[in-house]
Amino acid sequence: MTKFLMTTALALSFALPSLAASVPEGTKLAEKQEYNFWLLDAIKSTDPAKNTDVEGSDVLRQLFEGLYNEDGTGAMVPGVASDYTLSDDKLTYTFKLRPEAKWSNGDPVTANDFVYGWRRVADPATASEYAWFIELMNIENATAVVKGEMTPDQLGVKAVDDHTLEVKLTTPTPYLIKTLAHTSTFPANQKVIEAEGDAWTQPGKLVGNGAYTLTGHNLGVDITLEKNDNYWDAANTVITKATGITVNDINIGLTRYQSGELDRVDIPAGQYPRLEAESPDEATSTPYACSYAYVFNISEKGPEALKDVRVRKALSLAVNRDVIVDKVLQGGQKPAWTWSHWAIEGFEAPENADQAKTQEERIEEAKALLAEAGYGPDKPLDLTIQYNTSEDHKKLAVAVQQFWKQLGVNVTLNNVEWKVHTDRLQNQDFEVARYAWCGDFNEASTFLDWFRTDGYNSGKWSNAEYDQLMADAKTAADTKPIYKRAEEILAEEAPAAFVYHYANADMIKPDVKGLPLENVMNTWYLKDMYRVAE
Amino acid sequence: MFGFILRRIGVAIPTLLLLIVASFLLMHMAPGGPFTQERALPPQVLANINAKYGLDQPVLVQLWNYLSGVIFHFDFGPSFEYPDRTVNQVIAAGFPVTLTYGLISFLFAVLVGCALGTAAAIRHNSWLDYLAVGISIGAQVLPNFVMAPILVLLFTFTLGWLPGGGWSWSDPSFWIMPVIALSTSYMASIARITRASMLEVLSSNHIRTARAKGLPERKVILRHALKPALLPVISYLGPAFVSMITGSVVIDMYFSTGGIGKSFVDSALNRDYAVMMGVTILIGALTILFSLVVDILYAWIDPKIRY
Numbered sequence: 001m002t003k004f005l006m007t008t009a010l011a012l013s014f015a016l017p018s019l020a021a022s023v024p025e026g027t028k029l030a031e032k033q034e035y036n037f038w039l040l041d042a043i044k045s046t047d048p049a050k051n052t053d054v055e056g057s058d059v060l061r062q063l064f065e066g067l068y069n070e071d072g073t074g075a076m077v078p079g080v081a082s083d084y085t086l087s088d089d090k091l092t093y094t095f096k097l098r099p100e101a102k103w104s105n106g107d108p109v110t111a112n113d114f115v116y117g118w119r120r121v122a123d124p125a126t127a128s129e130y131a132w133f134i135e136l137m138n139i140e141n142a143t144a145v146v147k148g149e150m151t152p153d154q155l156g157v158k159a160v161d162d163h164t165l166e167v168k169l170t171t172p173t174p175y176l177i178k179t180l181a182h183t184s185t186f187p188a189n190q191k192v193i194e195a196e197g198d199a200w201t202q203p204g205k206l207v208g209n210g211a212y213t214l215t216g217h218n219l220g221v222d223i224t225l226e227k228n229d230n231y232w233d234a235a236n237t238v239i240t241k242a243t244g245i246t247v248n249d250i251n252i253g254l255t256r257y258q259s260g261e262l263d264r265v266d267i268p269a270g271q272y273p274r275l276e277a278e279s280p281d282e283a284t285s286t287p288y289a290c291s292y293a294y295v296f297n298i299s300e301k302g303p304e305a306l307k308d309v310r311v312r313k314a315l316s317l318a319v320n321r322d323v324i325v326d327k328v329l330q331g332g333q334k335p336a337w338t339w340s341h342w343a344i345e346g347f348e349a350p351e352n353a354d355q356a357k358t359q360e361e362r363i364e365e366a367k368a369l370l371a372e373a374g375y376g377p378d379k380p381l382d383l384t385i386q387y388n389t390s391e392d393h394k395k396l397a398v399a400v401q402q403f404w405k406q407l408g409v410n411v412t413l414n415n416v417e418w419k420v421h422t423d424r425l426q427n428q429d430f431e432v433a434r435y436a437w438c439g440d441f442n443e444a445s446t447f448l449d450w451f452r453t454d455g456y457n458s459g460k461w462s463n464a465e466y467d468q469l470m471a472d473a474k475t476a477a478d479t480k481p482i483y484k485r486a487e488e489i490l491a492e493e494a495p496a497a498f499v500y501h502y503a504n505a506d507m508i509k510p511d512v513k514g515l516p517l518e519n520v521m522n523t524w525y526l527k528d529m530y531r532v533a534e
Numbered sequence: 535m536f537g538f539i540l541r542r543i544g545v546a547i548p549t550l551l552l553l554i555v556a557s558f559l560l561m562h563m564a565p566g567g568p569f570t571q572e573r574a575l576p577p578q579v580l581a582n583i584n585a586k587y588g589l590d591q592p593v594l595v596q597l598w599n600y601l602s603g604v605i606f607h608f609d610f611g612p613s614f615e616y617p618d619r620t621v622n623q624v625i626a627a628g629f630p631v632t633l634t635y636g637l638i639s640f641l642f643a644v645l646v647g648c649a650l651g652t653a654a655a656i657r658h659n660s661w662l663d664y665l666a667v668g669i670s671i672g673a674q675v676l677p678n679f680v681m682a683p684i685l686v687l688l689f690t691f692t693l694g695w696l697p698g699g700g701w702s703w704s705d706p707s708f709w710i711m712p713v714i715a716l717s718t719s720y721m722a723s724i725a726r727i728t729r730a731s732m733l734e735v736l737s738s739n740h741i742r743t744a745r746a747k748g749l750p751e752r753k754v755i756l757r758h759a760l761k762p763a764l765l766p767v768i769s770y771l772g773p774a775f776v777s778m779i780t781g782s783v784v785i786d787m788y789f790s791t792g793g794i795g796k797s798f799v800d801s802a803l804n805r806d807y808a809v810m811m812g813v814t815i816l817i818g819a820l821t822i823l824f825s826l827v828v829d830i831l832y833a834w835i836d837p838k839i840r841y
């Protein structure tokens with residue numbers, strides 16, 4: 001993004017070609033272009049304004065198309081928009097929409113469809129859980145509309161003409177373009193939604209502008225997508241049919257992949273090394289924009305000991321990240337010394353002295369820090385780690401319990417169900433809690449904003465310099481040094497012990513091409529995919 | 535008899551109401567709500583959602599609205615977890631599936647279980663008896679969450695005969711593994727109960743009389759022994775039938791059938807109050823109905839029983 005900011009006020013256009021399946025010349029395509037992908041759970045909604053989960057987004061991205069898409073490396077490429085201009089004050093974006101874009105019923109996709117879609121997400125009557133996303137984009141009047149103080153038509157988004165969309169912001173938002181591939185920003189067909197009501201999301205009724213149409217949906221069983229001939233780039237779309245098959249058990253998912261029913265499936269924790277050795281051309285591991293941590297409760301409700309930075313630092317140092325990554329997870333995850341995922345675009349981690357040390361040195365230092373803080377054999381520290389029900393979280397919590405035991409810290413493990421866990425996190429009813437955060441877009445602020453005083457910040461850590469840095473980053477021309485400094489503060493202050501950065505370990509059939517193996521958001525598009533002849 | 539049925543229905547309605555009220559209040563007392571998430575929703579967003587679903591009102595008002603919707607309009611409300619659907623639609627999608635594999639499992643379990651138990655009792659202490667007891671103990675100790683992955687491994691991965699999961703109305707090969715996994719342990723219980731009860735009946739006075747007057751053994755068994763021997767089986771079958779047709783979370787999880795067994799457990803974990811209440815009412819009503827059916831069957835089979 002920074003490179004755009006340095007050339008502010010210039011009319012910007014993408015020189016890249018549209019990114020439909022770019023099949024290298026000479027490739028022999030398979031006769032049958034069908035693809036079966038794995039879903040862990042039911043697709044809860046096919047309404048872009050109501051979807052809330054990752055698998056739902058995976059399906060919606062095929063059925064609809066936003067202003068921008070992501071390519072295989074995570075870079076933003078034009079979708080319905082062909083280019084945009086940004087005003088001098090960085091507050092007004094004007095998008096040019098491609099005139100050839102059509103809905104699956106043949107209607108042209110116009111700027112009004114985006115206006116309607118975005119208003120619909122913000123409208124209190126829709127009660128979208130992702131209304132906050134429109135606020136995150138800093139669109140003018142977003143919060144007032146969500147609060148019901150203004151009507152949806154006062155949202156700062158306007159159709160100048162059929163193919164020109166104007167978006168007004170309250171504050172410069174360097175990551176704006178990166179939000180435009182998110183499902184909440186997809187256009188909506190007013191005519192269809194008003195005619196069909198809540199039933200508009202059913203197969204046969206749903207009208208989308210994506211490369212595929214919804215032809216079948218058996219709740220919790222499967223969902224079928226077929227090529228949309230009205231899609232503007234249909235000529236370059238290769239896969240003709242795709243089926244999302246729900247398999248609720250990840251191990252059975254693997255068995256069904258191996259018996260040929262699925263073309264892609266997640267690898268269960270700990271099985272990647274074996275599968276990689278057995279089928280090196282099928283086992284893949286892709287960095288995935290999520291970070292795992294143990295959050296310390298620093299609020300009034302938290303234990304006194306955790307308010308001492310030396311204690312937090314000691315606990316963080318004692319977590320043997322290498323053991324967790326290499327011995328427990330074994331799927332290409334990386335030890336975390338920063339909150340931002342290492343592979344996030346434009347992010348550069350600061351030098352971290354602790355990272356360079358051996359674990360023995362870290363333990364020595366941790367012991368010294370704890371002693372300095374007044375904890376030792378005569379005054380042992382007792383803590384409770386809370387985690388939500390899951391075999392994997394349990395394995396890690398048990399490991400951390402052992403790591404902290406080396407320091408003389410007695411850890412009690414407290415396993416609670418998911419809703420209780422989140423409820424307690426949000427009410428600061430915990431001491432140390434397992435937590436993970438996944439980025440909404442490919443830019444470090446999606447992680448770093450979490451620790452702002454008014455961020456989600458379950459542990460209620462607060463630091464004035466940090467808040468200022470994150471505020472400055474919104475308008476800065478170069479955010480790299482800012483994010484670097486913010487991570488330094490997190491390393492010094494240890495509001496949480498960062499544990500590891502995610503990777504998605506998958507089994508993918510060797511003839512399936514075009515899946516994004518370098519995109520840290522793991523955003524995939526069927527239209528970019530194809531199967532080669534074996 | 536009619537008086538009895540009327541009295542039972544008279545009791546059933548308040549029982550069901552009590553069940554609804556108790557589950558509703560318990561559900562609302564559990565920590566966290568349907569929209570409690572890892573990333574807390576901003577208050578204005580949460581307020582809109584609560585307003586849409588009426589969650590901003592006092593619990594008793596919500597309870598009244600819910601009850602009146604169910605009673606007067608047969609409307610179980612919108613699902614929180616599946617925002618495109620109403621609870622009626624979620625149940626309409628899942629219950630037929632559960633009902634189908636549950637009914638087939640039930641028939642299979644009853645026929646095979648009764649036959650196995652009767653055969654074992656008639657040939658008491660023979661190899662057939664040991665085999666039947668062996669099968670039923672084996673089937674009983676093998677839990678379905680162990681059996682399900684083994685079935686998939688065997689029939690899908692190794693042999694390639696059956697689809698590893700999913701559901702199709704037109705292709706019964708999808709039904710086979712769920713039926714095996716669900717019916718086995720019920721079948722085993724039925725076999726054990728039938729065998730024990732048959733052994734007891736076979737040594738009773740009226741059977742000795744029947745044999746003494748020279749009736750062929752086949753008639754002794756079918757006409758005089760089977761009916762009384764089935765009484766304990768029937769009292770087992772009532773609740774078993776309901777739990778089979780309302781599904782099993784294990785079957786739904788491992789075979790991804792889309793049945794309501796999984797929706798039920800998910801709704802409780804996700805605090806999807808509406809779906810949870812809908813399935814609770816369905817299961818509650820069926821349980822009450824079939825315990826009544828069992829009582830009627832009892833009276834029909836055993837003339838000694840009078841209500």
